[in-house]
Amino acid sequence: MGSIRKTMATKSAPRAWQRMLSGRRLDLLDPSPVDIEIDDISHGLARVARWNGQTAGPLPFNVAQHSIIVEQFCTELKPGWPAKWRLAALLHDAPEFVIGDMISPFKAQLGNGYKSIEHRLQQAIHLRFGLPPDLPMTIEKTIKRADHASAFFEATQLAGFDANEARNLFGAPRGISPIAIKTLTATQSQIAFKSRFKSLLDACDGDA
Numbered sequence: 713m714g715s716i717r718k719t720m721a722t723k724s725a726p727r728a729w730q731r732m733l734s735g736r737r738l739d740l741l742d743p744s745p746v747d748i749e750i751d752d753i754s755h756g757l758a759r760v761a762r763w764n765g766q767t768a769g770p771l772p773f774n775v776a777q778h779s780i781i782v783e784q785f786c787t788e789l790k791p792g793w794p795a796k797w798r799l800a801a802l803l804h805d806a807p808e809f810v811i812g813d814m815i816s817p818f819k820a821q822l823g824n825g826y827k828s829i830e831h832r833l834q835q836a837i838h839l840r841f842g843l844p845p846d847l848p849m850t851i852e853k854t855i856k857r858a859d860h861a862s863a864f865f866e867a868t869q870l871a872g873f874d875a876n877e878a879r880n881l882f883g884a885p886r887g888i889s890p891i892a893i894k895t896l897t898a899t900q901s902q903i904a905f906k907s908r909f910k911s912l913l914d915a916c917d918g919d920a
Contacts, residue, residue, distance in 0.1 A: 728740050728741045730810055732747075732749065732752040732810075733751070733752060733755060734749040734751055734752050736748075736749055736752065738752075738810060740810065740811070740829055740833070741829065741832075742832070743832055743833050743835075743836040744836060745836045745837075745839040745840035746840075747836075748836055748837050748840040748841075750841075750906060750909055751906070752809060752810075753803075753806050753809045753837070754776060754809075754902045754905045754906040754909070755809070755902055756808070756809030756810060757774065757775040757776035757779060757805065757806070757808060757809050757901075757902075757905060758774050758775075758776040758777075758898040758899070758901040758902035758905065759774065759898050760774055760775045760776075760808050760809070760812055760813050761773065761774060761775075761813065762774065762775060762778055762813055762866060763866070763867075763870070763871045764813075766871060766872070767866075767870040767871050767895070768869075768870050768871075768872070769870070769895055771895045771896070771897060772895075773866060773870050773893070773895050774896075774898060774901050775805050775808050775809075775813050776898075776901035776902060776904070776905040777895070777896050777901045777904070777905075778805065778862055778866070779801075779802050779803070779804065779805055779806075779905060780802065780901075780904055780905055780908055781862045781865075781891070781893075782801055782802070782804060782805075782855065782858045782859050782862050783798055783801040783802040783858075783908065783912075785857075785858035785861050785862060785888050786798060786801040786854055786855060786858045788887070788888055788889065789854055789857065789858060789887055789888065790854055793854075794919060795912050795915035795916045795918075795919055796842070796843060796916050796919070797847075797851050797854075798912050798915075799841065799843065799909070799912040799913060799916060800838070800843050800847055800851065800855065801854075801855045801858065802905070802908060802909060802912060803837055803838070803841070803843075803909075804855050804859060806833075806834065806837045807829075807830045807833035807834050807837065810833065811826075811829065811830060811833065814826065841913065842916060857886075858888070860882040860883050860885075861882075861885035861886075861888045863878075863881075863882045864878045864879070864882045864883070864884070864885050865885070865890070865891055865893060866893065867881070867882065869892070869893050870893060870895070
């Protein structure tokens with residue numbers, strides 16, 4: 713009887729993994745670095761819309777393009793930053809390749825359960841590509857500053873926010889040159905993200 717109950721419990725347990733196009737089966741609750749592939753990340757992020765898709769123009773503004781901008785801003789904020797931290801900046805939203813991009817108000821309602829899954833995925837991604845599972849606080853702060861700057865430009869140019877509203881939510885970009893965002897296609901973003909990833913990873917290997 714005990715074995716029957718165990719079998720029934722196993723069958724009724726909700727699936728907690730997703731099969732990727734690479735063939736990997738990624739466990740969302742216990743992600744392993746060996747199941748992380750950059751092809752899956754670049755493909756997924758290029759097809760995840762920022763701002764819940766509420767952006768102007770015929771194309772959704774995707775997370776891959778946002779990630780490239782954030783890494784560029786970090787380079788501007790910290791000239792000469794080691795390649796590993798620039799790689800961390802490029803990958804700062806990488807968990808969204810599998811869990812999507814939740815807007816901040818919804819994340820707040822989901823609470824610690826969502827944050828815990830996101831954090832474990834980020835740790836697995838970092839380990840897969842030779843980064844520390846948790847970044848130093850000073851590095852996190854720089855990436856967050858660049859992230860907020862990108863959000864400001866996205867909000868005012870694409871998402872219908874006026875400048876005052878965006879400044880109240882994200883702060884005014886400081887130490888960063890203004891940019892004009894031209895939304896890329898998913899294919900363009902995927903190629904650009906993967907190319908930047910390869911350049912940074914090669915630079916990390918050169919620094920080692």
